[in-house]
Amino acid sequence: MHLLFITVLLALSGANAFVNKQKELRVTAFSWQNCGPSSDPIQIKSLSASPDPVLVPGNLTLTLTVNVASTIPSDTHAALTMERKVGGFFVKIPCVDNFGSCTYGDLCKDWASACPKYFEKYGIPCSCPIPPKTYTISDAVIDIKGHLPAVGDGEYRITADLGSSEAHLGCIKLQVTLKSD
Numbered sequence: 001m002h003l004l005f006i007t008v009l010l011a012l013s014g015a016n017a018f019v020n021k022q023k024e025l026r027v028t029a030f031s032w033q034n035c036g037p038s039s040d041p042i043q044i045k046s047l048s049a050s051p052d053p054v055l056v057p058g059n060l061t062l063t064l065t066v067n068v069a070s071t072i073p074s075d076t077h078a079a080l081t082m083e084r085k086v087g088g089f090f091v092k093i094p095c096v097d098n099f100g101s102c103t104y105g106d107l108c109k110d111w112a113s114a115c116p117k118y119f120e121k122y123g124i125p126c127s128c129p130i131p132p133k134t135y136t137i138s139d140a141v142i143d144i145k146g147h148l149p150a151v152g153d154g155e156y157r158i159t160a161d162l163g164s165s166e167a168h169l170g171c172i173k174l175q176v177t178l179k180s181d
Contacts, residue, residue, distance in 0.1 A: 061139055068135060080104070
């Protein structure tokens with residue numbers, strides 16, 4: 001769940017509007033898909049975010065349904081890959097200050113601190129292991145403070161791959177196209 005939260009928060013809040021002092025970017029296209037095998041225990045069933053654009057700082061409203069078919073273990077880790085389309089090819093954005101193509105090793109620790117603020121009220125466990133169940137987050141309002149790294153117009157692809165020492169757990173791929181106003 002934590003990887004999904006991080007991915008959705010970074011991708012959607014950042015994709016719907018990266019605000020810097022010069023300009024605002026808007027999403028002109030957005031799509032998502034599960035990118036792992038259908039046997040992965042974590043499968044996103046639905047995902048939406050609003051408003052468009054999200055202002056930073058500002059609020060993001062998130063609705064998400066995730067089916068967790070088997071227990072998410074305590075040693076869960078994630079690899080996030082962010083890419084920008086340049087000249088017809090997607091080019092990997094490096095990990096800088098925990099933004100970009102980064103690896104997160106102890107998701108359960110981070111989840112335990114982030115979950116109570118946003119997700120405990122939806123009946124989602126805030127500590128690992130997380131038991132199997134279909135989890136639904138409806139209209140969760142997330143206050144985004146500070147500034148996100150500025151990016152330019154273009155197509156972006158964000159892939160989040162979740163695993164543990166025991167197995168591959170899930171994968172989600174988001175695609176967004178940003179355009180300056």
